[in-house]
Every structure is written in structure tokens, then in C-alpha cells.
Amino acid sequence: MSLAKHLEIQHRALQDFVDLLEREQRLLAEADVDGQQLLEVADGKRSVLGEIERLETLRTRAQGKLGYPEGRSGAEQAARDAGCLATWQQLHDTAQRAQTLNQLNGEVVRMRLEQNQRILNFLNEAAGKPLYGPNGQSRRHGLGGVSSSA
Template sequence: MNDPFAINLQQHHDALGEFMTVLDKEQALFTEAPVAVDALSRLTERKAAQAKTLEQLDGQRRAMLAERGYDTGREGASELAASLGCDAIWQALLERIEAARTQNQINGLAIGTRLDHTNRTLSFLQRETGQTLYGPNGRTRAYGPNHSLRNGV
């Protein structure tokens, strides 16, 4: 179909597929111990860029709906897609949006769990040593060769 709206729906569907690939890679990184921080950082940058692309495609779709006199939400998009005969790609897009939302929430929970575990570990170590392990600059403090985490000396 050559209609710009139908093209936008297909582009959005494809971009969501790429976004979901990043989400899957992100989830895989969380299962590693320790987490590959550099790889996660690069993936986060890629995820942010793809999220921006998705926002742009959504904005374009909404603008096309408004230009044609349709409601800019799901109802208007459903009506226009049906009138153009591209309601199948619209429904596929909606399904993919929901799948990406769910996967992103799962990944968010994994991040929260990792962060909670890290915070509890640091808290334990601080209680055991009676002091913080990191200086104000975020670097580990230098302790002498006789320093033991057990007795804090």
C-alpha cells in the first residue's frame, strides 16, 4: 500500500521489532553474573535511540490522523486503517506495542532486583566494616595490606 499512513504503520511495526530485539538482549545481560556493564551501557544508548525513533513515528502517525480529520488516538487510527484496508498491520502493531511494553516492564523489574541486591550487599559490607567502602569520588578507598573486612581494620 502506498498510503503514507499505511507506510508509517509498517515502519512503526518494524521499528518495534528492532526495539524488542534490544529488550531481549538487555534481558539476557541481566542473567549474566556479573553484568557486562559496558555492553549494557552500549545497549542502553541503542535502546534510547530506538525509543526516539518510535516516538517520531508515533508523532507522524498522529499528525496524519489530525490532517485527515480523525481522532489522534487508537480509535481514529483503527478507523483510518480499516478505511485503507490496512487494519491487519494496525492490529499487528498494537500487539507488538503490548509485547514491548510487557518486556520493558519485566526488564525494569530485573533492574530493580539487581539494584536492590547491590544496595543490600553494600549495606551489609558497610555494617560489617563500620565504614563506607567508597570515598566521595566514587572510588574504592585504599586500605592497608592488613585491612580486613571482617574487623574493619
């Protein structure tokens, strides 16, 4: 397979990953996050990442066998010599986009976790003691002695 064709295949896989990251971003932006959909996205990301890693390993090995040095400069020189530098640059740009999206999504997850922890801390302080025991059951039968059952 030519380097140009390989880079096109690799780019499609990377674009699939970007699409999943964008879907993840939309899901995380919702007020009521759908955990099941997030799990589906996470499974998709794992699958696509496996394919991306496989393709990258193949490309890197071929690059080395052809006498090009490892790393970005060797990959860029191989693409230049094969007449597919534009495809290589497109792949590189998409990889940068994926990295940025992944970092942003990670930050959103971190902020949501911190927010949830602050809410739990507030509820624990408001109740005077933890609301739930280690078994997940309520320790109180209502806040402030008021029953929550109707």
C-alpha cells in the same frame, strides 16, 4: 505514503526496539553483567525510540488531517478504512510486547540495585564503618585488622 506502508515501517522500528529489549533482558540475566554491552543497548534504544516517536508523530498528524479523532480509536478506524487493520493490530501487539519487556527489565534493574545496596550495607556493618571514603579509597587496610596485601 499509504497508511499501510507507514504502519509497516513503524512496526519494523518497534520490532527493532523489542529486539533491543530482549537483548537487554539476556544481558541482565547474566551473573556478571557486561556494562559496556548494556550501554550499547541503551544507546540503541534511545536511537530507535527517537525514530518511533518521529513516525508516531507523522502518523498522528496524518490521521488528524484526514479527519480521524486522536487516540487509539481514531487510529484503528483509519486503519480499518484503509484496509490495513491487521497491520495496525500487529503494530499494537508489538507495542504491548515492548511495554511488557520494558517493565520487566526495569524491575530486574531495580532488584539488582536493591541487592547491591544490601551487599554494601552488609559489608559496611561487618567492617564497623564504611569501607571506602568519599574519594573511593579504602578506609581500612584489611578487614578485622588483617592485611589483604600479600
